[in-house]
Amino acid sequence: MNSGKETFQKKNIAPKSLFYRFSQLMGFLLGARFFVAILLTFALYVSTFFLFNQEESLRNFVFDFKVHGIIFCTVLTILAGGIINQFYDFEKDHVVKPFRTRIQSFIKQKYFLYVYLALSIISLGVAWFISRNVFIFFLVYQFFMWFYSHKLSRILVLNNLTFVSLTLYPFFGMMVYYETFSIKVFLMAIFLFFILLCVDIVKDMLTKQVDKVFGYTTIPNFFNTKTTKIIIISLLVFTMLVSMKLILRTGISGFMSYYFSAGLFVIILCIYLLLDYSRRSKFLSLNILRFWIFIGIIAMLLSGIEGNL
Structure with missing residues (x-):
């Protein structure tokens, strides 16, 4: 009798555990704006090769690890920015985006902050390895990502101008890198x-x-x-x-x-x-x-x- 009860409980625990893990994964992806980061990565590669890169061949571009490193740092910074933004907007998102907030609730906010710090540090580390100028570029980017979420998102006009500027900031960086004016x-x-x-x-x-x-x-x-x-x-x-x-x-x-x-x-x-x-x-x-x-x-x-x- 007990054996049958234990078997029944195990059958019910497994799906819940699987659903819980899946919900955690989706909560993290939505919290980090993962899908937005994918779109921006695609846009960066397309604009970099077909718009800013006027002289380099496809072969040279593929093996230009400095460019890939800059785009990699950009993606990590965007993911980190999405996490810190949802951290500050958590109460507002409860009302505006109840479904997403519900999924994100499967992960404690402190874990989002840990991931934010890890992504930021890795991004800055890779940037430092590329060059000092690239490190400064991403340090400024990360600072304004945080400052926007913390303060500027609540200030008239500045909230819109800063949001758009931060979205275009990586593209501006690539334009300067290739000197495409x-x-x-x-x-x-x-x-x-x-x-x-x-x-x-x-x-x-x-x-x-x-x-x-x-x-x-x-x-x-x-x-x-x-x-x-x-x-x-x-x-x-x-x-x-x-x-x-x-x-x-x-x-x-x-x-x-x-x-x-x-x-x-x-x-x-x-x-x-x-x-x-x-x-x-x-x-x-x-x-x-x-x-x-x-x-x-x-x-x-x-x-x-x-x-x-």
């Missing part, structure tokens, strides 16, 4: 900067009330909805002008020219959606802009492959 690269950087800025402000519109409760002073909860929409639409119109400049004045060709041309219609669609006051329209415009950024990475990849054929 041109009007085309400059305009593409401005285009991406304003698209990301619009994404961040629209995201803040969706979390307006929660941000106000937890002391985050964002553009949507400082100004009224009408003023916020005017700001976003003005930024999108400016982004359209940058796209037109890229198409007409820089001689951009291939898939990238199609991307920026089609982007004019995508931005017009987002402006139309933002004129509506429904939450659904804001959510839809947010995801269209996010998706269009991803399409831009694919377009750059295809354009680069086309140019090398």
